[in-house]
Amino acid sequence: MAVPEVLLQSGVSSLLNSINSVIQSLGVSVLLPIIIFLIALAFRVDVLKAARSSILIGIGFIGINLVIGLFSENISPLAQQMVEVTGITLPAVDVGWPAAAAIAFGIAELGVWMIPLFVAMNLVLFAIGFTYTLNVDIWNYWHFAFIGGLVYMSTNNWLYSVAVGLTLGLFVLVAADWTQPAVEETFDTPGISIPHGTSAPYAVAAIPIHWAVDKTPLGNIEADPDAIQDRFGILGEPIFVGLAIGLVIGIAAYSNALFVAESWYAILTAGISFAAVMHILPMMVGILMEGLTPLSESIRNYMTSRFEDRDMAIGLDSAILIGHESVIASSLLIVPIAIVMSIILPGNDVLWGIDLATFPFFFALMVPIMNGNIVKMVVTGTILLIPLHYISSAVAPLLTQAAGSAGFDLGGRGLITSPVADAGSPATGILALIPAPVALAVGLVIVLGIWVALRTWPQRMYMVAGASEEKAQETVERRHTGKGGGLLPNKIGSTVDTAGAEGRSDD
């Protein structure tokens, strides 16, 4: 113990320990408002507004903790009892994206620090012409904090965690540029791109799967999204889904005592509790969002005012795409499929819950790729559900640990996960499950691969993402001809790429 290096090490680690213990004893609901207040002041938010924002963020965390408490008191024990009684072993309970986002921002060492780090990275990348997108949707920076947080839990290395988080940030920027013409055309959102941490990885992974699905007879079936919405619309109302899932878990847990009145008290309570969690949790997360709004406006102005004369796409939440009838219809149809798969897939740990309402984000960017054909969307989605179950099962221990680190009290019962956003995303599989240095290398190769392809065959790439030939050509003329605003080239190789009718692979 008396060796000097060890002393030095123990000095550093005891400093870190005491910082940690301050963090632990303050708790996220106090610490996070302080951090947000400082960041807001740095971005010149008015002091009173910044104070109000910070307090709301603290309130949001306390609210979320209350709802998670309700969940862990009422649902988690039943889920365990279900395992004992039925033998169906699904130990990782789906707490959904609202909880995942709160956990991500709640990791004190990392969470909201991703906000200034990503803003800085995005400004530099825009300035040098790496991306056309200014991602002003700071709420959805939680995805970068989420993936970074998982890496932080497994490595305890802050630099790796930030680097992995920013790699996802890079990916969504490049993906946003790639999908922007198709999104603009399909959803009528001029000048907007969608750098979304959930939607972009699924959509990019869907491109090769859809290409294969399209070669089968399934590619020729059409279904009417409106009729499906009318028939299954109730699945889109989270309170009904919550009630149904709660009742099913309750019935399974008491399946050995269904003729006892007390069992039914518990079953009905489970139903109403689950419905309550699904209804109240987003409201609590809404308080967090309300707190972030003034900061988000300041950051938006800070970012966009710097480049007023440049052609830019403003990056927004894929929530703006979700009213599309194909998105809603596919998201309704996939709910029963997901539940059945969770039971039959060997080795799956996921017990579906709140993220059953998150499928619209999963499908949003697939609409242009598949021309809104819901049969193709559901079939492609079903194939993606296979890795989704295994990835979200595998990261459940890390996410559970992250929840503890963010100060959420799970009552020490079981595991949690958030299968759709983002625990089961292909990006999570690559960035959080592979050891950090390799994950970083793989992530960067994918990002640079797409970037180079976009600048080498821009028209073809835009068409692969679902843009029409005319739209792709128009975008090429606007973005990829002449000198761009930055240092990096808008176009690699010959100035015109030849994407004839044969270039369209997804027709």
Added chain:
Amino acid sequence: MTTKNILVVCGTSVATSTVVKEALKEKLPERGLDIGTIAKAKATEAPGKVSSGNFDLIVTTTQLNKDKFDIPVIHTTAFMTGIGQDEVLDDIVAALQD
């Protein structure tokens, strides 16, 4: 003028709808409108909430099938991008005064 209630719709009823709600809360009173509740909803919940008859206008950040509603529907991303907010506010005021 009577009090007007607005339903703000987005994909989650959490993120973009909150931005719109905060903007409306701040800017509509400046234009002399008497605003009652501004509620948020998911796109999938909107028909159910509107059928209660409590709302006078829908402001949505995502596409909605306007035929399914008997109240005016205004589709906008201006409050998130910061571009064209004034024009959209004009439309909202006009729709509420009808």
